[in-house]
Amino acid sequence: MKKMEISDSVGKKLAHDVIEYGPKQKRVLFERGHQIQESDIEKMKDSGNYFVFISEGKEEGVHEDEAASRMAEASVGKNLTVLRPRKGRVRILSEVPGLLKAKTEVIKEVNLTDPFIFALKGNNTGVRKREEVASAKIAPLVTEENKVKEIEELLERNKPVLEVVPPKVTKIGLIITGTEIYEGRIEDAFEPTLKEKLNKYGLEITKTTILPDEENKIKNKILEFHEKKYDLILVTGGMAVDSKDVTPSAIKKTGAEIISRGIPIFPGNMLMISKLGNSYILGIPACVLPDEKTSFDIILPRVLAKEKLNKEDIAGLGDGGLL
Known part of the structure; x- marks a missing residue:
């Protein structure tokens, strides 16, 4: 391999790709092995390549x-x-x-x-x-x-x-909570949002149910999904500290192991991660609706792979947790 002025390299073969750069543009002008022609010289100079490395046959290294x-x-x-x-x-x-x-x-x-x-x-x-x-x-x-x-x-x-x-989860249950949604006062936005996020991994929601903000009803539906061997149970809404937010207590009363109630990631710090037998249960805060990327997007692929998460794993997410 030898460095040469472009004007002296006609007939020689390039030892590397020649790249042309511009505003929002990067393309290969000439590929490695290209035999340089007289007509190439001005194009080379236009792209700032006044010198090139040419191949001399068998290269060392x-x-x-x-x-x-x-x-x-x-x-x-x-x-x-x-x-x-x-x-x-x-x-x-x-x-x-x-x-x-x-x-x-x-x-x-x-x-x-x-x-x-x-x-x-x-x-x-x-x-x-x-x-x-x-x-x-x-x-x-x-x-x-x-x-x-x-x-x-x-x-x-x-x-x-x-x-x-790849995902190891096969059955996904979605529980949408909110009396205002249950009574038909407002339209649910969680299901289409979560469907899109799951589609990234080639997955679909197996069953969706809408419930009012009633602790026992939420708890019983989680237990029902668990008994039917759902790998992942998603529970939306009611994750803040407002008086009507009963989702965390409903999850806790199922007897699930609470891995994390809150997570060092913003947005989505109120995400709840728990496990009941072989079923992961995620309590999903409302920020998944307006924000493109939240704690849910960070945790989801690990849950889909059925990784065994613990408190130390979650604590380490604070480094890079401001999304």
Whole structure:
């Protein structure tokens, strides 16, 4: 590989993609391996590329495309696809909707090693099918084989460093509380909102019921869903400290284990997380209606994956909890 002025490189092959940048624009002007033509020179200069690296046949070291591909392949576990290199970067996509699990300490170790770069959505993030969850790259065009091998072995030892856990929940019950909704005074907005959030994971609500703000009726419906082996029971409304808000006490009286009554995330700090046998019960505050992203969106993919949540897990969510 050799650096040359663009005007002297006609007939040579590019050793890298040439990228053109502009306002809200980024595109590949010429791909790696392109044989430079006389007509390309002005286009190169227009994009700020007065010098390029050209290929001289067999290169020493490992090219950025190969290095990034090897990093990505060594890291992935279940339900992930590694794409072909593009612009020196390799993207990793989810094959299914679900929960992204990542060994962040291993990723950190990779990023502490020059010249490797590994970025991801974040451990315990909910992802859609075909969503990009991570990207791998090296900073220069070429690096040493021994460095790539070292990182490859690190990732292989800890594999899977990345994986996506699909939803394990099959039956979802929705209990909408509010006397004003039950009496038909106002139209419910929770069901369509929650349907949309669940559709992201390929799931549907099995059964919906509307109840007045009466503790016993709410408690009994939760118990009914539990007896019918619903994996997830969503209870909306009545989660504040107002005198009419009886949802938390109704959940408690079912005998459920209260994992968290309140959560260090805004909006949605009044979310309630509990478990009755194998059924997760979530008390959902009204902020899921006006706010695009709340604590419910953070917790939902972990519950759908049937992770065992505890108070320590919840307490740790305060770091990054201001959405």
